[in-house]
Amino acid sequence: MIGNVRRLKILSRSLFVLYLFVAIYFLFFSEAMGRTVASQGYRYNLVLFKEINRFLSNVGTLGLYAVVLNIAGNILVFIPFGLLVPVISIQKRGFLFVAFMAFGFSLLVEAVQLILKIGCFDVDDLLMNTIGGCIGYLIFLVYRKISYRRKTAG
Template sequence: MSSVTIRKERRQYILGVLIIVYSACLLYWMFIGFGRTRHANGPLVYNVIPFETIGIFIRSIHQASNVAWIINLFGNIGVFIPFGLILPILFKRLRSYWRLMVYFFLIVTVLELSQMLLRAGSCDIDDVILNVTGVCIGYGILRLLFKRYISYE
């Protein structure tokens, strides 16, 4: 086995472990962290109107605490950037922009629905939009830095 092949396998292994650990942390944050409590009673909490929650945060930028809107808007984007950077390197199938976006849209939608159904949060289409935007930004960075991992399908 050549040293190039060994380095590539080692890089794939390290990136795989990192994305698994990162995903586990993200799932913890989505379902348990940040002081989340299950709301066992009452109606399911959801928003299916695109840009409604984003608009509320933008309109109340001077009224809401800076931390709340920064976490909600930029946090929902930022925490998903690593997926756009790492997944296309790990999986050749995800080197296509559209395939990565479709897969991630479906995955994030399932996670949002799970938060609502498990009553560990809400299902918000704006979170899906922001999360997929983060993946898109990560993919864009990867495309700028490492064109060999990108497919133009």
């Protein structure tokens, strides 16, 4: 039993590090995401829902792919974060802790994008990334509940 717990810890930490590398690549270096060329100036949006509304209002012009990539992509990229943080941090597994960590990591990413002039600092991204982290946490809770039921039933 202890060996399985130890292997799970090692696996989850390894997956978390791998996740961070992949996320950092797509958030800062991916040509497909337009991250290779720094813009001429600082780009930022400090008005909540401004970019979300712009994308939804211009789906015909921008295309469905761009809209889904922006909105769903910002949520999906943080689901593994919210799923893995409570697995690797046994003492800190609460919803607020995970939500705060997702927000903090997202804020760090957005600030670095602003400073390096790669992409755009966007409060909508902060919101969607944090929602993604919270969804990941809910997936963790569901998995933990199913796992506990299996242990007690068998």
